[in-house]
Amino acid sequence: MKIAILGTGMVGKTLGTKLVACGHEVRMGARDAANEAAAAWAASAGSRASTGTFADASAFGEVVFLCVLGEVATKVVEAAREGLAGKILVDLTNPLDFSEGMPPKLFTSGSDSLGKRVQAAAPEARVVKALNTVSCNVMIDPASVPGDHGLFVCGDDADAKARVLSLLREDFGWRVIHDLGPLAMARCTEGYLPLWVSLYGLMGTDRFNVAVQKGG
């Protein structure tokens, strides 16, 4: 499959490398086509890896992963918007504000969410919120954490959600995925992030996740 990664940080590089290794063609998009981090990633990831602008990448990908800081998420989606029409846009972003230190605050409140803003920035994209509640090392290697820990996904387009679930299961190895329903539920998973950051400090590793356990 042709996949786009928007963002050149650790999350984008980790996902991109894994997706190339799974046999996909992956184009990493950045603000500038000559982005050095993207070029270095593509050089190491092999012949199925390529780079371009955000717009180049979104035009290329059938599935597009949004892997940027929350504060720039809607701007990046606007830059990629034309290519996103009809595409599956997997939104990994979180509305985190680190301006007052740790743990971060959310810059959304009430019924607002970054997932909702991302959808508004590209109304013709089929947004699926996913992977925003674990570190990138866990995203691509869930078996590195023991037990029945799970992912939370939501989105308004049932077909897009089903295709993302398949990719998460088949390429990344996720076994437990909780479908929370419509994209409006993005605020529920984004709201967990300050707790995630606190737990990151307590656990001393980013290789952790929560398992939902249920009694009789």
Next chain:
Amino acid sequence: MKIAILGTGMVGKTLGTKLVACGHEVRMGARDAANEAAAAWAASAGSRASTGTFADASAFGEVVFLCVLGEVATKVVEAAREGLAGKILVDLTNPLDFSEGMPPKLFTSGSDSLGKRVQAAAPEARVVKALNTVSCNVMIDPASVPGDHGLFVCGDDADAKARVLSLLREDFGWRVIHDLGPLAMARCTEGYLPLWVSLYGLMGTDRFNVAVQKGG
């Protein structure tokens, strides 16, 4: 130990009954001393159960459990304030706003939290945020959910926190308790509640909780 319960809803009654069964003297406080729900509870809970106003209850208890709806939490604490000086106040409340349906929104945002507001309403109380991330059935019977699921607690007074941890372990049977640090972390656990409510819908039972699982 002498324990106060502020609130006459399901949470207060469930905790009160369990604490009486553990051998404590428990006084349930309500706005009116003649509250019928409190009287009915005391009649069924046995001779160590009693009732009174919020002020009566807080004057009685060495440890005080705040078990009211988030929207009235600070008003109840203000009513109980005199008796709370120097006392351990276990804050179970969440800043939930159900006015636009499910899942609820938070009525706090940014670095604000209901834990912080509760502390501000009774500056001389030693507030410990705890038990706000599970249903009351799980609070008093954690073994009814399988696995190493845990509680999250925070508070500024180390001695108060240690005494609450002992009570949670010895009387309620909690084995896994994550101490997130100062009371300012209350916003991290309160922020999880919209996700908790979503999961409640998915699980079809209130007997569930999350286990934090960690890789090597």
